Amino acid sequence: MEGGGGGGEFSCRLCGLSTPFSYFGQKPPNTRAVVLLEESYVMKDPFSPDKEKFLVLGSSCSLCAKSVCVGTDCSLFYTRRFCLPCVKERLDQFPQQIQAEVAKKK
Amino acid sequence: MASDRRGGGRCWEWDSPHCRAQMDEIFFRPHDYIQAGSGEHKDFWAFFERFQRFKAKKEMSGSKDSKGRASSEGKPPKKAGGVDLGLPKEYDARYRINISVYTKDVEEKVLSSKHGHATSGSGKQEIADCRLALLHFLDFSQKQSFSKLAKLRREQKSLPIFQYRDKIVNLVKGHPVVVVAGDTGCGKSTQVPQYLLNSGFTNIACTQPRRIACISLAKRVSFESLNQYGSKVGYQIRFETTRTLATKLLFLTEGLLLRQIQQDHSLGQYQVLIVDEVHERHLHCDFLLGVLRSLTGLRPDLRLVLMSATINIKLFSEYFNNAPVLQVPGRLFPIQVIYQPIPAEEQSSKSEKLDPRPYLRVLQGIDQRYPAEERGDLLLFLSGVAEISTVLDACQIYATHTNRWIVLPLHSTLSLAQQDKVFDIPPPGVRKCIICTNIAETSVTIDGVRFVVDSGKVKEMSFDPKAKMQRLQEFWISRASSEQRKGRAGRTGPGVCYRLYSESDYDAFAPYPVPEIHRVALDSLVLQMKSMGLGDPRSFVFIDPPPAASIQTAVTYLKEQGALDARAELTPIGTLLAQLPVDVVIGKMLVLGSLFNLVEPVLTVAAALSVQSPFLRSAQHNPDCTTARQPLQSNQGDPFTLLNTFNAWVQVKGERGGGSRKWCRRRGLEEQRLYEMTNLRRQFKELLRSHELLEDEATSATTEQRSQRRDRLTERRRLHQLKRQHDLQEGGRRKVLKLGEGGEDLAGSSGSEEESSAGRGKKKEKDGAGESVDIQEVKFKLRHNVHELQEVANASQDLSSRQQCLLKLLLCRxxxxxxxxxxxxxxxxxxxxxxxxxxxxxxxxxxxxxxxxxxxxxxxxxxxxxxxxxxxxxxxxxxxxxxxxxxxxxxxxxxxxxxxxxALQALLLVANSVDSNADCTRMVVDGWLELCLSDGDGALRILSSALTLRGEWERLLQAQLSKHRAPRRELEKLGENLVRYLLYTEVSYSLCRLTALQTQNLYIGPQPDSALEGAPILNSLFPGVKAEPDQVKGGLRVTSFFTYNCLSDSKDLYSECLRTFWTCPHCDLHMPFTPLERMHHEATCRPGGEKQEDELESEKPVSSSTSSLARVYHCDLCGKDLTLTSTEILKHKRQHAVQQ
Structure with a gap:
């Protein structure tokens, strides 16, 4: 595997979602031109018959470094990964659209 | 963004194939993440179009929107608590995507080549648009998959059993046997295997009572364990398996696991065995538990998990040395129980039709009490098919009046298509009323049921060992069944259960249903136990032992069938029968068929008799079906009709492929059964071959042309692809029912043809692919070679009357x-x-x-x-x-x-007991049928030939079973002789049943001083059989099945010694014989011509056979010891007679 390491159990620190991952890093195997913009926990997409398709499970929050899943209730990506608690703390630094989105959740 | 602004004004040609091809060259090259031509690639372009339209729309209305936003964004964030995150101020959806696509190198190449050729085509703008769309597309598919995953995990967590996960794993780690008890909806069947799998156990087997459950559980669990496209989780049922070397969790039927134990007593291939639904108490399951109980001692490392509803848990725990029990609450919504006993005047006696009024009142009550907008269907439990159709008719009338109900029957004799209808959805404001047997108690689960009506009755099979008869009788259900039925109302929301009996009735019900092992014939069970070397079935520790008499009946029956010998040990044929997954009688047919050149039709008949009849009952009253079935019918008997039907179907398959569906519908045939027959007959064939009862077929590959073979391979590839496609598409949406749909007959009739073609039209829409695939047809073609089958069918289609006659005899035996x-x-x-x-x-x-x-x-x-x-x-x-x-x-x-x-021929050739009087003009078969012949000479001739034929038949059968294949010529000869015997025995006789009085005084009983002086001669009547006085019946036991002169009403006591002149048709010997001497001569004297033939063909076997027949004979008259065959002895004696 190029780049990052592989294998283990990924567990979201916020929602507890837990599932095995097969790769951690920015360049999952056999993805060619596709690159990830963050170091992510990745598995083979279990819902695709194609062996090469990957699924990003989560990554670390760029602020608090907690492992969080990519689910919209736990984190969001805006040039970097932020866990929702960190987003809420600095909500005013985020653009209007995101503020509205987060407000809707509460 | 700059590109956005530019793109808004200009619209490049997305649709131009040229343009797309260029984009494909950049983004979707053969090794890229998404490749041109793939399904995803197609999806992308569809997405792309939507995306462009969306962007265009947004930009149209976006100008003022962005102005407003600009003003708010204009204020710099001041209040930030310290750290500036340095986020871009202007929002762009692009920043939300954590994926990037690097294609710079390719872009440059493409662009530069473009400039070189000076063509105006896709430029930077197009590439940027396409890239952006691709990023959104990738992000979209990520989100889609992730939300599936999240939903899955949420659902798993919400199951009642989830909180016991660690406890279960720890229990299993610490104990050889664990009982997990949980009610409907607690999730045990899907989750427990996964918990064990995730905690590091491998080689887990989980048994199910039903095949369908194996398939659906394997599907569900492989999906949940994110291995939908792998084979970590698989299933194995009779004719299908998805098991590979990678399979760690296998769902299989109880019967199949038992067969595996038969092959490998210690089940070394499994680490954990989960036996699900043990409370259902099926025969196989009870037996399996018994076998596993002894296995736990043998394999201390094996882990056993029993899963049950919360019924009678103590029984299971105690049976396994007080194994720990983990009880999990179920997830049922509250259900209101209303006791509504049927008033006396509406109760029907046994002979009368059921009165539907009490059931109608429930429907009316629901209509009055619950608004139509509140969804919720009704499930109505009745005891049997007749009851269902009575209530169905009444409800149907009510339904057409009110337009608020769609009434559907559900029982196992319906066609699968009809059964499937109960899962379809009613239109708004209309409820489904499903009228069913106890099939919906456990086997079939229908969602959306809110009301249950329980008649409290069930029809159950029982076995009457005295009459050797199965009985289908109506009983009150048990409290456990009653609760199970009730529970069907609370699966998706709160429900109501109407019990059409009183609470005191309920209290008087038995707590549990009678386990199957107490209700059925145990023949196959005992046979299997014998073949597994489990010793005396009477001492086997069952969880709930069957009555000893029941086992005894089975042992006696198996002895009668020749599967067990006198000491109740397996005979060679018994060993074989134990391997065949069918009734003993069907198994016997197969073995007998392998002897003669009738294997193919026998395989078909045996398979046909082992599956449910393909003839739908509902079609019997349809005149069109009856007419269409006419040519298939044979007045030789139903097995022949089935044989004709199968053969005709195979021809249709060969000629028209998918057209067979229609062909079946015309005739009211359930095609699924014919598919099952095809699979079964192949399994039989393989079994016979593996026991060397069949020669290996000459490989067809040699005769096949290379081009044919290539065609076949191409075809197979196409079929595999179709199957894969089908597997992927599965779980399509349910159809919406129409008012007035349901009760009417689907089978046959031109009307239903229309309906079915309409159905296909709908399917087309659903599939999207525009092609309706008959998956059964695809599987059939993948599994079987149609042309081979056709040849086989051809061969057995035109049976000569002689072959037909022999086939009948085989079936009869x-x-x-x-x-x-x-x-x-x-x-x-x-x-x-x-x-x-x-x-x-x-x-x-x-x-x-x-x-x-x-x-x-x-x-x-x-x-x-x-x-x-x-x-x-x-x-x-x-x-x-x-x-x-x-x-x-x-x-x-x-x-x-x-x-x-x-009658006469068949009885003499197959019966276990034939008793005769002295001149053999009166014979009693099996102690109940009496045959009286007026022609004494004819009687002797017939009996004598029967003895000879049976002797020969038995000899060749034994040879075949001991794997010394009987010479083909001898078999042919025997076949011919049997046919001749059946067809050309022209003798007049009477056939009647003995009265009770006659049966009592049937035999003379043992005689103190046997009058049979000539006994020594009879010792060799049949090689290997010693004739001796019968200790019970009296008379002389000549062969294992024939006792001579034991009937008490013999006309005169001396006729057995009376000699009459007779000429042997073979050797022309003319002399006076007693009846026995004559039979003996006939048994040993072979036709002259035939003998010569034998000698000419091969000398060795003949000489050895003569020597084996010959024995030392001491002649009292000349005082010499001679080595002679029986015939020679007679000749020798005649010499003395002449000399005197």
């Missing part, structure tokens, strides 16, 4: 002792009142589905003949018997799947 004799007075009775008798049950009738029910005359002794031989009443050469497959009592005792055979 297989089915023996399941024989029925027509009542003497049938000829004078109405068609519908024909009566038959079996040895143990008087007055049975032919099931209306049988050909003999509609055509009973073929069973009558011809009128003409009866008067011709009028001298003695009832004398004829045309008496016939019925061999039948099942005897089942419902409202009457019915025999079904019958075949007719000539």
């Amino acid at each position: 297989g089915l023996y002792p399941q024989l029925a004799a027509p009542d003497e007075h049938n000829a004078t009775r109405k068609e519908s009142e024909q009566i038959f008798h079996t040895r143990n049950k008087q007055g049975v009738v032919i099931h209306p589905t049988s050909v003999f029910a509609s055509d009973p005359e073929v069973l009558h002794v011809p009128e003409l003949e009866r008067s011709e031989f009028g001298a003695e009443k009832g004398q004829s050469s045309r008496h016939q018997l019925l061999a039948f497959v099942t005897l089942l009592e419902t409202n009457k005792p019915y025999v079904s799947n019958c075949v007719r055979v000539p």
Whole structure:
């Protein structure tokens, strides 16, 4: 595997979602031109018959470094990964659209 | 963004193939993440178009929007608590995507080549647009998959069993046996195997009572364990498996696991065994538990998990040495129980039709009490098919009046398509009313049920060992079943259960249903136990032992069938029968068929008799179906009709492929059964071959042309692809039912053809692919070679009358002792009142589905003949018997799947016990049928030939079973002789059943001083059989089945010593013989011509056979010891007679 390491159990620190991952890093195997913009926990997409398709499970929050899943209730990506608690703390630094989105959740 | 602004004004040609091709060259190259031509690639372009339209729309309305936003964004964030995150101020959806695509190198190449050729085409703008769309597309698919995953995990967590996950794993780690008890909806069947798998156990097997559950659980669990496209989780059922070397968790049927234990006693291939639904107490499951109980001692490392509903848990725990029990609450919504006992005036007696009024009142009540907008369907439990159709009719009328109900029947004799309808959705404001048997109690689960009506009745099969008959009787259900039925109302929301009996009735119900092992014939079970070396079945520790008498009946039966010997050990044929997953009688047919050149038709018949009948009952009253079925019918018997049907279907398959579906519908046939038959007959064939009862087929590959082979391979690839596509598409949306749909007959009729084509149209829309795939047809073609089958069908389609005759005999010998004799007075009775008798049950009738029910005359002794031989009443050469497959009592005792055979010949050739008087003019078969022949000479001839034929048949059969293949020529000869015997034995006789009094005084009993002086001679009547006085019946036991002169009413005591002149047709020997001497001579004297043939063909076997037949004979007259064959001894004696 190029780049990052592989294998283990990924567990979201916020929602507890837990599932095995097969790769951690920015360049999952056999993805060619596709690159990830963050170091992510990745598995083979279990819902695709194609062996090469990957699924990003989560990554670390760029602020608090907690492992969080990519689910919209736990984190969001805006040039970097932020866990929702960190987003809420600095909500005013985020653009209007995101503020509205987060407000809707509460 | 700059690109955005530019793009808004200009619209490049997305649709231009040229343009797309260029984009494909950049983004979707052969090794890229998404490749041109793939399904995803197609999806992308569809997405792309939507995306562009969306962008365009947004930009149209976006100008003022962005102005407003600009002003708010204009304020710099001041209040930020310290750290500036440095986020871009202007929002762009692009920043939300954590994926990037690097294609710079390719872009440059493409662009530069473009400039070189000076073509105006896709430029930077197009590439940017496409890239952006691709990023959004990738992000979109990520989100889609992730939300699936999240939903899955959420659902798993919300199951009641989830919180016991660690506890279960720890229990299993610490104990050899664990009982997990949980009610419907707790998730045990899907989750427990996963918990164990995730905690590091591998090689887990999980048994299910039903095949369908194996498939659906394997599908669900592989999906949940994110291995949908792998084979970590698989299933194995009779004809299908998805198991590979990678499989760690296998769902399989109880029966199959038992078969595996038969092969490998310690089950070394598994680490954990989960036995699910143990509370259902199926025969196989009870037996399996017994076997596993002894296995736990043998394999301390094996982990055993029993899963049950919360019924009688103590029983299971105690049976396994007080194994720990983990009880999990179920997830049921509250259910209101309303007791609504049926008033006396509406209760029907046994003979009457059910009164539907109490059931209608429930429907009315629901309509009054619950607004139509509140969804919720009704499930109505009745005992049987007749009851269902009565209530269905009444409800149907109510439904057409109110337009608020769609009424659907559900029971196992419906076609699968009809059964499937209960899962379809009613239109808004309309409820489904599903009227069902107890099939919906456990086997079939229908969502959306809010109301349950419980009649409290069930029809259950029981076995009457005395009459050797199955009985389908109506009973009150048990409290456990009652609760199970109730529970069906609370699966998706709160519900109501109407019990049409009183609470005191409920309290009086038995706590649990009677386990199957107490209700059924145990023949197959005992046979299997014997073959697994489990010792005496009576001492086996069952969880709930069956009555000893029941086991004894089975042992006796198996002895009668020749599967067990006198010491109750397996015989060679018994060993083989134990391997065959069918009834003993069907197994026997297969073995017998392998002997003669009739394997193919026998395989078909055996398979056909082992599956549910393909003839749908509902189509019987449809005149179009009846007409279309006509050419398939054979008045030889139902097995022949089935054979014809299968053969005709195979021809249709070969010629028209998918057209067979329509062909079946026209005739009211359930095609699924024919597919099952095809699979089964192949399994039989493989089994016979693996036991060397069949020669390996000459490989067809040699005769196949290379081009043909290539075509076949291409075809296979195409079929595999179709199957994969189908597998991917599965779980399509349910159809919406139409008012007035349901009760009417689907089978046959031109009307239903229309309906089905409409159905196909709908399917087309659903599939999207525009092609309706008959997945059964695809599987069939993948599994079988149609052309080979066609050849086989051709061969058995045109059976000569001789072959047909032999086939009938084989079926009869297989089915023996399941024989029925027509009542003497049938000829004078109405068609519908024909009566038959079996040895143990008087007055049975032919099931209306049988050909003999509609055509009973073929069973009558011809009128003409009866008067011709009028001298003695009832004398004829045309008496016939019925061999039948099942005897089942419902409202009457019915025999079904019958075949007719000539009585005298069949009895003498297959019966276990033939007793005669001194001149053999009176014979009693199996102690219940008496045959009286007026022609003494004929009687001897017939009996004698029967003995010879049987001796030969037995010898060749044994040879075959001991894997010394019998010489083909001898088999052919035997076949010919049997046929000749069946067809050309023209002797007049009477056939009647013995009265009770006659049976009592049937035998003379043992004689103190045997009058049989000539006994030594008889020792060699048949090689290997020693004739000796019968200790019970008296007379002389000549062969294992024939006892001579033991009937008490012998006309005169001396006729056995009386010699009459007779000329042997073979050797022309003319001298006086006693009846026994004559039989003996006939048994040993072979036709002259034949003997020579033998000698010419091969000298060795003949010489050895002569020497084996010859024995030392001491002649009292000349005082010499001579080595002679029996015939030679007779000749030698005659010499002395002449000399005197």
